[in-house]
Structures are given as structure tokens and as C-alpha cells.
Amino acid sequence: DTGVSQDPRHKITKRGQNVTFRCDPISEHNRLYWYRQTLGQGPEFLTYFQNEAQLEKSRLLSDRFSAERPKGSFSTLEIQRTEQGDSAMYLCASQLQDYGYTFGSGTRLTVV
Amino acid sequence: QQQVKQSPQSLIVQKGGISIINCAYENTAFDYFPWYQQFPGKGPALLIAIRPDVSEKKEGRFTISFNKSAKQFSLHIMDSQPGDSATYFCAALLQGGSEKLVFGKGTKLTVNP
Numbered sequence A: 001d002t003g004v005s006q007d008p009r010h011k012i013t014k015r016g017q018n019v020t021f022r023c024d025p026i027s028e029h030n031r032l033y034w035y036r037q038t039l040g041q042g043p044e045f046l047t048y049f050q051n052e053a054q055l056e057k058s059r060l061l062s063d064r065f066s067a068e069r070p071k072g073s074f075s076t077l078e079i080q081r082t083e084q085g086d087s088a089m090y091l092c093a094s095q096l097q098d099y100g101y102t103f104g105s106g107t108r109l110t111v112v
Numbered sequence B: 001q002q003q004v005k006q007s008p009q010s011l012i013v014q015k016g017g018i019s020i021i022n023c024a025y026e027n028t029a030f031d032y033f034p035w036y037q038q039f040p041g042k043g044p045a046l047l048i049a050i051r052p053d054v055s056e057k058k059e060g061r062f063t064i065s066f067n068k069s070a071k072q073f074s075l076h077i078m079d080s081q082p083g084d085s086a087t088y089f090c091a092a093l094l095q096g097g098s099e100k101l102v103f104g105k106g107t108k109l110t111v112n113p
Helices: none
Strands: A005-007 A011-012 A019-024 A031-037 A046-050 A053-057 A065-068 A074-079 A088-096 A101-103 A108-110 B004-007 B008-015 B019-025 B033-038 B047-049 B056-059 B060-065 B070-076 B086-093 B102-103 B107-112
Touching: A005 A046, A005 A088, A011 A019, A019 A088, A019 A108, A031 B070, A046 B102, A074 A088, A101 B047, B004 B086, B008 B019, B019 B033, B019 B086, B019 B107, B033 B060, B047 B056, B047 B060, B047 B070, B070 B086
Parallel strands: A011 A108, B008 B107
Antiparallel strands: A005 A019, A019 A074, A031 A046, A031 A088, A046 A053, A065 A074, A088 A101, A088 A108, B004 B019, B019 B070, B033 B047, B033 B086, B056 B060, B060 B070, B086 B102, B086 B107
16 A cells, blocks of 8 residues: 555544544655644644654644654654544645645544 | 635536636745545545646646636636546645645535436
8 A cells, every 4th residue: 555544544532532643654755744624624734744853833733732753654643632623634644845745534533 | 814715615517517616825925736636534635736837737637727917726627527526625835845735625516417
């Protein structure tokens, strides 16, 4: 499989719990992005990595959110103390610099 | 402040017809304009893209028209098919920095058989 893989595909959690999502990018892609998409909206940028360095974070990424990309390979996005407003599709994308993005199928988070 | 405005919100066309989706942007520093197609439960997939030094790009049944002076671009789907039924997003990107994409709100296209 040469695409971007995200795990899990769906996550239901209770408000206040912590959740972690994983993204495995296309192996030769040096850039990795996280976006959030709510119903009826386009994806919104959250953060991005060039190799293992996190170079930009959106204001949408509150202190409860943290992302890592150890060794410049897979990435994790953790949300602590989830709130109902965190319910969304979390999309990961990878990119070889100067070329187009490839998005994964996303992780749909539902906070109840 | 929405940087990329997309219209219409939804579109219904008959099989064989032409689907037209429009976008307008504000930031003149954007220099790459892709269109994405998204099916339910899937991530967006790159359909076609254009740079501002070109006024039109065609790939199969899909054409982007770009008007730099008006800061507008549009997607034309010729001979629309039921399999084209999906949500389409325009986007804009500022290259040289983070290369993050700014998306429009999407257009839900339904092609009736």
C-alpha cells in the first residue's frame, strides 16, 4: 500500500478522555500535515512537519492538542481532555516538497 | 475571514451535462490552485491543479479556468457522469513556506442518471 494510512478510522470517546491518532505517510514524503474537517466544511490546517520538525501550528490547535513525528516517519496527534467541539474528521496528508498532497482517509472522532 | 469563497454550495446536473463550480480568492500571494474531490468517508483526492501563469488547464473531462485579474478560478466537468457525484473543494496554497492549503467550503455535486 503506497497511500497515506490513518488509524483508527473511527473513534468514539467520552468527554474528558484522551485520544491518540496515528498517521503513516508515503515513505519518501518529507512533509506531513494534519487537517481537521467538520461537517459541511472544507479541511482546516492544524499543523505540519518537515521531517521530524514541527514547523507551524494553527491557532486552532489549542494546548490540549499535541502532535509528534519521531524520526520523521509516522506521526501521532493526541487530544487531551476531549470536548464535544473536538468531534470532527482528522485528516493527515503527506507531500514530497513542491508536489501535490496525498490525503489519508481520515479518523472520524465522535465525543459523547 | 474566509480566504477562498466557493459557490454554489450544491449543484444538481443531468448525466452528460456540464458542471461548473466557482471560487474566488483574496490573497494575491497564493500561487497554486488545486481542486479536490471527496467521496463520503474518504479523504480529499487531488483532481487537477493550476498555477497563476496559466489561464486554463485541461485533463480529460476536467478543466480549470483561471482569471488572475479577477482573482477567480473555476472547475468545469464536461459530460458529467453519476460517478462524478461527490463533494468538490477548491483550495489555494502559498508556496515557499508551510505550503498549507486554504480550502473553500465545498460543493456537493449530484449527477442524475
